[in-house]
Amino acid sequence: MGLDIFFKVIGGLGIFMYGMHNMSGGMQKLAGDRLKKILAVLTTNRFMAIIMGIFVTGMVQSSSVSTVMTIGFVNAGLLNLKQSLGVILGANIGTTITGWILVLKIGKYGLPIAGIAALLYLFGKSDRAKTRALTTMGLGMIFFGLQLMSDGFKPLRTMPEFIELFHKFQADSLSGVIAAAAVGALMTAIVQSSSATLGITITLAVQGLIDYQTAVALVLGENVGTTITACLASIGARSNAKRAAYAHTIINIVGVIWVTSIFGLYIKFLHNFADPAANVTRFIATAHTMFNVTNVIIFTPFITLIANFLMKIVKDDEEVVESVTHLDIRMADTPTVIISQTKKEILGMAGDISTMMNSLKDIIVSGTEINKNVEQIVELEEKLDLVQKEISDVNFEIMHKDLDEKYIEETRGNLEVADEYETVSDYLTRISKSIKKLNENDILLNNKKKESLEQIHTKVVEFFDYVNTAYENGNKEILVEAMQKSADIKDLYKKARKEHMERVAEHKMPAMLSTAYMDILNHYRRIKDHMVNVVETLSV
Structure with a gap:
């Protein structure tokens, strides 16, 4: 039984992540010409930068892609620090779309969707038709992978040792919330995909292995773990690009701190928008969205202050190797x-x-x-x-x-x-x-x-x-x-x-x-x- 659980969970996770990769890649291709206009739209207006961050992340279905792209733009001199902060804040909202995709309860249809899309991809004649099929196939694989993980975790509900383990892992106290958030951050930092850890969190909650409060605490941590991608992308970059990456981390960490401090009130607030008993997936998606939207509202007025703070703590490069173009490998x-x-x-x-x-x-x-x-x-x-x-x-x-x-x-x-x-x-x-x-x-x-x-x-x-x-x-x-x-x-x-x-x-x-x-x-x-x-x- 242990091997059966492991094979289903690891196989489902792999298919889920590969589905996200395919869907993200396909949507990037379909949105190609729109992405080319982004630099013309991005101005010093912080609100426009936030909107573009939401727009791009929603199109490519990956906050990692949009934040790394932003780091590349900053490093190439196409964006200044204040503009990049707006894009990053917008990306935090855009990435919540993934949770709402998972709200759709069509897991059993994931395999036929992927199968039909694969056939359309193989027999498609035009590049655009193949790209649409690839995107749809990715979507089907997301749901199929989620279904496999759900089936894999299902036997754990009847195993006393796992029930006892998960009962210890609950966000019923401040220390429990912090521990759950730390686990979520660590998991996301390891797999470098908040979508993957969000999928695992939702699966555990659906199977009743963790309660909805613990799921929300995990999601909070996942918002911190996802910032590791931007930090890794800033290695070897110029000071301004590093500042943008650090800003992403600081904003998300501070956001998690203030929500954790009022976690009980936050959970009660979420009950006004979703009922965990009726649809725990919707509740988790709502928690994810509310956290990021509220964070953006709070931090937007302080973009200039954050930028100035980072200018002081992150010193300018001592030896700047000037680039002669506005191109950067991080934009790849x-x-x-x-x-x-x-x-x-x-x-x-x-x-x-x-x-x-x-x-x-x-x-x-x-x-x-x-x-x-x-x-x-x-x-x-x-x-x-x-x-x-x-x-x-x-x-x-x-x-x-x-x-x-x-x-x-x-x-x-x-x-x-x-x-x-x-x-x-x-x-x-x-x-x-x-x-x-x-x-x-x-x-x-x-x-x-x-x-x-x-x-x-x-x-x-x-x-x-x-x-x-x-x-x-x-x-x-x-x-x-x-x-x-x-x-x-x-x-x-x-x-x-x-x-x-x-x-x-x-x-x-x-x-x-x-x-x-x-x-x-x-x-x-x-x-x-x-x-x-x-x-x-x-x-x-």
């Missing part, structure tokens, strides 16, 4: 947000490249302040190297996720465009250094060569702007016109090269000038080639 659980932010970072790269091109034009046309302009170009090129690396690191991480084909293609496209833009910056730097070297050796470009380079430079800038605008707008219908612009640049290149070679044959010129000029022409041609690569990427 929300791939659509990374994809959206990556595009913004690439458009930022384009802005830097435009600045490099303007400086390069000044070098070619006026020949003044060459050292200053070259220094600026080199600095921007080094920055773009780092941008491209950070984009690659984070985006390769989400490529391992179970993404829809649409998002896989978008991620690949972003990676290719970032790589091509970084290479363009390399060639612009080489051109500027070639001109600087000629200047240092008192070798000047004549007016004819300057005119040729200016013409090619202008055409390359126009081509770059045209392609980048198409990337920004998602315009795929540019192949024909882009190829014509590419051909125009190639014709100018051939013309300049021919004129140069004729002049070399007719007039003696410094070898350094001849070599450098041809290098510059070839560098412009290579920039054009890399922009053609971007066009081909966009046109797929």
